[in-house]
Amino acid sequence: MPTNTPFKIAIPDEKLRRLKKKLLFTDLPDEVTSTKDPWARGVPLSDIKRLTAYWAETFDWRKAETKLNELPQFVTTINVDDFGQYDVHYVHKKSESVQGIPLLFLHGWPGGFFEVSKLLPYLHGGESEAAFHVVAPSLVDFGFSSESKKDGFAIDQHAEVCHKLMISLGYNEYVVHGGDLGGLTARFIALKYGRAHCKAVHVTNVIPAEPTEAKHPEIYAEVQSTSLSALEIDGLARTAKHFSKASGYYQLASTRPQTLGYALADSPVALLAWIYEKLHDWVDSEYRWTDDDICTWVSIYWFSTAGPAASSRAFYEFENRQPEPAFPASQVYINVPLGVVRFANDIVLLPRLWNRTLGPVIYESEYDVGGHWAAWERPDAIAKDLQAMFGRDGPAFACVTGKPGFTE
Numbered sequence: 001m002p003t004n005t006p007f008k009i010a011i012p013d014e015k016l017r018r019l020k021k022k023l024l025f026t027d028l029p030d031e032v033t034s035t036k037d038p039w040a041r042g043v044p045l046s047d048i049k050r051l052t053a054y055w056a057e058t059f060d061w062r063k064a065e066t067k068l069n070e071l072p073q074f075v076t077t078i079n080v081d082d083f084g085q086y087d088v089h090y091v092h093k094k095s096e097s098v099q100g101i102p103l104l105f106l107h108g109w110p111g112g113f114f115e116v117s118k119l120l121p122y123l124h125g126g127e128s129e130a131a132f133h134v135v136a137p138s139l140v141d142f143g144f145s146s147e148s149k150k151d152g153f154a155i156d157q158h159a160e161v162c163h164k165l166m167i168s169l170g171y172n173e174y175v176v177h178g179g180d181l182g183g184l185t186a187r188f189i190a191l192k193y194g195r196a197h198c199k200a201v202h203v204t205n206v207i208p209a210e211p212t213e214a215k216h217p218e219i220y221a222e223v224q225s226t227s228l229s230a231l232e233i234d235g236l237a238r239t240a241k242h243f244s245k246a247s248g249y250y251q252l253a254s255t256r257p258q259t260l261g262y263a264l265a266d267s268p269v270a271l272l273a274w275i276y277e278k279l280h281d282w283v284d285s286e287y288r289w290t291d292d293d294i295c296t297w298v299s300i301y302w303f304s305t306a307g308p309a310a311s312s313r314a315f316y317e318f319e320n321r322q323p324e325p326a327f328p329a330s331q332v333y334i335n336v337p338l339g340v341v342r343f344a345n346d347i348v349l350l351p352r353l354w355n356r357t358l359g360p361v362i363y364e365s366e367y368d369v370g371g372h373w374a375a376w377e378r379p380d381a382i383a384k385d386l387q388a389m390f391g392r393d394g395p396a397f398a399c400v401t402g403k404p405g406f407t408e
Contacts, residue, residue: 003168007073007089009065009144011303016061019268019302023056026269039280043273051276051294052269059295068296071117075144078164080157088165089113089144089305090137093120097131101390101400102171104162104189105136105375108180108205109311110275112300113138115375122383130391135174137165139181140306141313147306154317155326159188163197173197173400175390177382179204179374181314184326190336190359191329199399202339202363202389204374204382205346208354209331216357223353231342231366235349242347246281249274254315261309271308272298282372284345331358337396339363339389343370343378362395363388 031045038044071091078088091113094100103123105116116136125131138145139158148157162185166174176198178186183203190198211219228236252260263270275298279289301308318326338359342349344367355361365385370378390396 004074004076007075007144008069009073011061011065015303019299020056022268023052026052026267028052028269043277043280047276048269048273051272051291054291055268055272055295055298059292059299061295061299064292064296064299068114068117068300071114071120073144076165076168078161078168080153080160080164083148083150083153083157086140086146086149086161087305088137088140088146088161090135090165091116092136092169093123093134095123095125095131095133097125100125100131100133102166102169102174103132103134103386104166104174104176104178104186105134106162106176106178106182106185107136107139107142108178108182108372109142109314110278110297110301111180111182111373111376112143112297114143114296114300115373118379119375119382122379123386129387130394130397132386132390133171135166135169135171137162139185139314141310142304142306143300144305147310148313152317152320152322153313154321155184155188155314155330156192156321158185158314159192163189163193166197173199175200175202175396175400177202177375177386180372184318184330187330187334187358188326190334191332194334195336198336200337200339200362200389200396201359202341202386204341204343205348205372206340206350206355206358207327207331207348208350208358209328210350211354211357219353219356223351226353228351231344231349231368232351234344235342235346236351238346239348239350246347249278250315253312254319257309257312257316260312264309264312265307268298268302268308271302275301279373282347284343284369284371284377286369287371287373287377333357334359336360337362337399339385339396340365341374341382341385342366343372343374343381344368345371346374347372 034040075089079085107115113136123132141148176186186201190201213220338361340355367381
């Protein structure tokens with residue numbers, strides 16, 4: 001494929017007809033009802049019945065497609081060392097400011113490139129605000145990027161793809177924002193490409209290791225002498241609950257993604273339940289999803305280039321990465337300026353001081369309202385952070401010194 005080719009989403013009519021047939025002919029299970037917590041065993045049957053009917057009969061994919069195509073999208077080919085070539089889909093919204101900062105926006109699971117859409121209006125800059133050239137790729141196995149083609153395509157390769165994409169666009173220096181899988185990828189970009197290219201990282205839902213006296217004596221001493229805040233106490237409880245009661249999806253996807261894949265690839269309702277559960281559980285309780293938003297998110301997975309099952313492969317590769325799994329490898333100290341934002345209703349929220357084991361923390365913020373889907377739920381907060389961190393009075397001001405060039 002030619003370099004940086006303009007891209008528009010255009011799902012064939014036949015795929016839409018086939019999806020509707022599958023939805024209409026779905027056999028649903030019964031359920032054990034609970035008067036205490038209808039979500040205790042998973043997504044309630046009533047929700048799936050409503051959403052299935054809405055997706056099949058009312059949801060207008062063409063309207064959603066038109067809205068998505070308002071984003072400036074492209075596809076380019078990236079060569080990954082030892083893995084071959086991959087077509088990478090991405091959004092690239094350039095600022096009109098010559099002082100624009102190249103910002104790599106990395107989505108998580110089960111999100112996608114489209115999460116950047118709510119953030120973009122806040123990042124055009126102004127007389128006293130930082131402006132950003134925003135690049136938001138679909139990670140390999142997501143959206144309209146290629147599927148991974150070889151065993152071992154791990155977080156290192158995701159980082160390589162994203163870095164090489166930025167270089168191909170003329171951004172030799174850039175900053176990164178990410179959460180969930182995107183935050184993990186951001187950490188590996190900092191680890192692999194360091195300050196020479198990745199000038200700073202801003203992340204949500206980060207997972208640092210607990211400081212120990214042996215490895216982090218100064219941080220450990222400060223942790224021991226510092227009382228936990230109310231947010232930190234609640235965050236530890238939320239984190240423990242997530243790993244004990246709500247992480248079965250990860251155990252399955254990280255051990256038997258192929259077995260799971262048969263259901264996700266064949267049944268749009270299985271995919272709907274799989275994704276909707278996370279949209280419901282991981283969002284702030286004050287946030288309200290629309291049925292159109294839910295159907296759009298799930299449709300993008302259903303129509304993705306790699307197919308509905310492909311995104312689960314990332315979890316398997318996390319755990320089977322060599323010489324160590326991805327999460328422990330990401331918890332090392334990386335000497336790249338780090339900004340961390342913490343939302344009170346995220347699924348994993350560890351004590352603030354622990355973040356100092358990850359690198360030089362130059363910016364921190366906390367918000368009482370917001371959950372796991374930070375850029376979607378609270379684009380205003382993410383934009384406020386980016387402006388504060390990279391703006392004229394921010395700790396990372398002028399960290400990008402090179403003048404970017406464009407190849408599109």
